[in-house]
Amino acid sequence: MKNEVYVKAENLGHTFYQGNIAIPALKTATFTIGPRARIAIVGPSGSGKSTLLHIIAGLARETSGAIAWPALGPRETLRPWQIGFIAQEQSLVTSLSVQENIELPMLFMGAKRKEAEALAQDILNRLNLAEIADKLPDELSGGQMKRAASARALVSKPRLILADEPTGQLDHATARHFLETLFDWIEGADTAVVMTTHDREVARYMDEIWTMDHGIMKEGAK
Amino acid sequence: MMIIPWLKGSFTKRPGRMLGAIAGIAITMALLSAIGSFISYSGASMTARAIRNVPVDWQVQMAPGVSPDTVRTEIAKATKFSAFETAMYADVKGLEAKTGNSTQRTGPGRVVGLGDTYRKNFPAEFRYLIGARDGVLTTQQCAANLHIQPGDSIAIQRRGLPPVQVKLAGVIELPYADSFFQAVGLPPNAAPQAPPDDVLIMPLAQWHALFDEQAQIRPDSIRTQFHVRIDHNFPADPSAAYTHVQRLANNLEAGIAGSAVIGNNLAARLSAVRGDALYARVLFLFLGLPGAVLAVLLVLFITASGEKHRRREQELLQNHGASSSRILGLQSAEAIGTGTGGILVGVVLSYFVDTILIPYSAATSGLIFGWIAFAAATGLVLAIVAVVIPAWRALHAGASYITANERVFAKPVWQRIYLDLIFLALSGIEFWRTASSGYAVVVAPEGVASIAVNYESFIGPFFLWVGGVMLALRIFDWFLTRKRTFMDVFLAPVAGRLSGIVAASLSRDRRYLTRGILLVSLAVSFAVSTAIFNTTYNAQARVDAELTNGSDVTVTGYAPFTPDDPRIKQIAALPGIAGMQLMQHRFAYVGTDMQDLYGIDPNHINEATTISDVFFGNRNAAATLDSLRKQKDGVLVSEETIRDFQLKTGDPVNLRLQFAGDHAYHIVPFHIVGIVREFPTAPNDSFFVTNASYIAEATGNPNSEVILLRAAKNPETLAAAVKGALGSAGVKVSEIGSVQRIINSGITSVDLRGLTSLELVFAIILLASSVGLVLALGMAERRRNFAVLKMIGAGKKELDAFIRGETWVIFAGGTVAGGILGLGVAWMLVKVLSGVFDPPPEFLSVPWIYMGILLATALVSTIAASSLISRLTRQSAVEEIRKQA
Secondary structure, eight states, X not given: OOXXXXXXXXXXXXXXXXXXXXXXXXXXXXXXXXXXXXXXXXOOTTSSHHHHHHHHXXXXXXXXXXXXXXXXXXXXXXXXXXXEEEOSSOOSOTTSOHHHHHHHHHHHTTOOHHHHHHHHHHHHHHTTOGGGTTOXXXXXXXXXXXXXXXXXXXXXXXXXXXXXXXXXXXXXXHHHHHHHHHHHHHTTSOXXXXXXXXXXXXXXXXXXXXXXXXXXXXXXXX | OOHHHHHHHHHHHOHHHHHHHHHHHHHHHHHHHHHHHHHHHHHHHHHHHXXXXXXXXXXXXXXXTOOHHHHHHHHHHHOOEEEEEEEEEEEESEXXXXXXXXXXXXXXXXXXXXXXXXXXXXXXXXXXXXXXXSSEEEEHHHXXXXXXXXXOEEEEEOTTSOOEEEEEEEEEEOTTHHHHTOOTTOOTTSOOOOOOSSEEEEEHHHHHHHHHHHHHHOGGGEEEEEEEEEOOOOOSSHHHHHXXXXXXXXXXXXXXXXXXXXXXXXXXXXXXXXXXXXXXXXXXHHHHHHHHHHXXXXXXXXXXXXHHHHHHHXXXXXXXXXXXXXXXXXHHHXXXXXXXXXXXXXXXXXXXXXXXXXXXXXXXXXXXXXXXXXXXHHHHHHHHHHHHHHHHHHHHHOTTOSOHHHHHHOOOHXXXXXXXXXXXXXXXXXXXXXXXXXXXXXXXXXTOSSOEEOGXXXXXXXXXXXXXXXXXXXXXXXXXXXXXXXXXHHHHHHHGXXXXXXXXXXXXXXXXXXXXXXXXXXXXXXXXXXXXHHHHHHHHHHHHHHHHHSSSEEEEEEEEEOTTOHHHHHHHTSTTEEEEEEEEEEEEEETTEEEEEEEEOTTTGGGTSOOOGGGBTTSOHHHHHHHHHHOTTEEEEEHHHHXXXXXXXXXXXXXXXXOTTTSOEEEEEXXXXXXXXXXXXXXXXXXXXXXXXXXXXXXSOOOEXXXXXXXXXXXXXXXXXXXXXXXXXXXXXXEHHHHHHHOOSSGGGSOOHHHXXXXXXXXXXXXXXXXXXXXXXXXXXXXXXHHHHXXXXXXHHHHHHHHHHHHHHHHHHHHHXXXXXXXXXXXXXXXXXXXXXXXXXXXXXXXXXXXXXXXXXXXXXXXXXXXXXXXXXXXXXXXXXXXXX
8 A cells, every 4th residue: 555645634624604604614624534545424414524525525615724635636636537526415417318427527537438438337337227327317216316426436436535425315235235336346446435424334334433523523443 | 575575585596587587578568669659650651751742632623614612612511621722724736836947836735724822832743944933834845845945935726716825934844744634533443644745834814814715615625623732630540541531532522423523632642652551561560570579589488497496486385385376476476576677677768769760759759658558568468478377387287297208308299290391381382372473462452442461471481480490490409319420520619529428418408409599590580581681671772762863863954965065074074973874865656655765875874873684574684785785776665565565576666756857756667675674764664765876866866865873972972063063953963862762652662771770789689688598597507517517527628518519509500590591581571572672672682791790799699608607607516516406
């Protein structure tokens, strides 16, 4: 394993504003994420889990503290090359089929259409999603949408996978299958995984559990 | 209680949609009120102009032996009048004059006696050319026939009495000789009689002194008429005015039956104008209504683009216990709010637009405000239809009434039943029917006094417009679904290597895309067809005026221009002349029928005036002039003469022309080389065109009566320069602009400039709004997809590929389809409305600068919309996804 630091954050904070009212979603978080990290972020709703994940993904800006991605490169090139992000909400492009959605990150990375198609088909098969490959998002169940979005996050083989409640809409068996497939997919690679979850079962698959409480992160071991 | 917060929320959360709807309603109102006001005003102004151009309203001819007082009393009973004059007509055997050693004698003529106040009451009957305005006057043609000038003596050959001598005081023109000398009381379908060529006008006292005795001996040769100007308090519309005047005359005829008959010049003129007024109404409707329809569609599109949000709001309200009627009440409040906003803006805009088109006065204010009120009511209805009906539909259809499968794969009903092809077939059939009936758009049904518009004629262009747009949508739909490879290539310039995936995305969003293409192509086709039709119309109005005037500037003199006339050199030396040609205007007898004869130089006539293909039977001006040039004694004969005298091209024909030596008419042989329908300055349908050199040689008279001038720049300036150089005595200088303004022999007299300029401005506004709003609102609807793309790593370049792909398809599809369709509709409109044009245009005139502005407008709107949506996608992707979830 290389001795690299994927993400390094110190006293990270994020405050929303509704008019003049400041709402601190994340008060303080200091951490590092390295290769092969398996981190679950747990905590009650509104504790700042998703906000933290968005900042790590480069989707939101910190309002205090500092964050850097020493081994992943500048913020502008994090996604889809280095970071794969699985959103909590439905996040498929509604006018594209499942397969086309999965091809997107590869195309953004400059892959040829054929190459992107082949990779998308591969992951669809491995995640048992081949039968919904040609379906449009509006025709999928919530669970299918989540799995398709996950497949899209994985297809570019990013070095850091960030997943916001990836198993939230899945039953236990499907959730377990999803996690097994995920880890199987990244087996042997230096890929790190950080996911938020309410599910203690899911958290058991991870090496570390970070607990969020009122915007304050407490780093801890499994 | 909820209404105010609801309205406040609607305006703050959806400002684009609300302001777009308000603007759309205001534009609809402005267009409607502009069209309505202009139609009403143009009808009224056509009536006013028609009345102004009638020199004498009624010519009441008394039966022999009837007391004039009786008739006068009956006229006073029938209507108020502002002028009443007695005109005495005497038929004479001929007129005779001696000049030098020769004596000229005319055939039968007429001597008219008029009271001292006649000229003041009916000034339009006379145009003074030379000499005094009182005393014995004659016409230009009679003076030419007798070779006399003011101061010369004329012998009048009275019937049954010895000749009497009178002294000529002046030469005049009788612009309305046809009506002045009309045979009053002929049946309506009787052939019109030509006015006499040899005429004398003299004071009434003198006439009585010379002809009272003839009246005793030959009462059949004397006629007494009362010339009357009646009270002009008519309805504004030409048709209603015609009916009113006709009824007044009918009423009088009932009172004077057997004592007198009426020549109703006013009704005859209004009868002609009411046809023009109907043409004008049709024209305005056809040019203006598509714009109003487009504005309505735009409002509907704007409100429909918020459908998803509305459904979500309704679900929320229902979840919180709001009843359907409560929800509809809130939506109605929104409609009323939007409608009120639209109406307030619309009233201001309509007033502004209407007062640009129509001079505001106490007389027109009622008309303007009446139409604004109508447009405001329409605006309110539109707001309710656009907001409340979709809300009602959403309430009753449920939240997920459109499934993905339906949305993507279901063909619209019109595509399944091939409604586009049905419309196009109907358009073709109707056009063929209209063409085979000679494009008779305004028809006078047999046995009915009123005339009507054959609105069926407009089914052709209308169905071409609608069917064409639908066919374009079908074709785009087909390309988007079946021809991905083509779309891939088509999108490559804007989407680069992502063109394939962008094409896939667009094919799923094709319902939205086709809606965008629909609006853009409708806007483009409206703008293109309106612009092309208007330009063709204006060009044709100019051709009409040039045909009437002869050229840009036309100089005619009482004394002809001799070959070495110093006036010719004076004119030729003036600056601003692009071409100058001398033309002979003589008279020739074919049999006993006298017709105008024009002697031209076929090699150079083009230099001074436009000789159009449509002037000739073979529709080829160059070939016709060439055959005239090749045949020295060649003559072009009007269609009517060819028909009446059973002639054909190649036939020899003998005409009688006046020779210079003895001023008498002698036979000159000609050969017919072609048929002529129209010719510059030719006033009627029967005339000849021949080689000036041959006329000069045959008659010994090389003089020219007319000088045609083509202006290098401004005809008005050139006309002023000619007048300045020659003075006005004995010379008439007319320029095309003033003729264009006073022509009243057809609808091209209607000044469309105000309305067309307005339409062209509205067309650009509608195009910009359609392109901009369609793209911006449509893409704002799907901002979430852009947020997802951003979330998974799309940079600006990748997002732009999707944005530009979409805008490119709508821009290119809409402008290409709209452009082709606009051209087709303009062509068909010009054909269908060929009755408007005299002569019909040879080709469409395309305003390239305006077309360039249109294209630039569409392009700028597209770029602006793309930039706007690109700016919107800069927002936090996560925020956007959460907001829309």
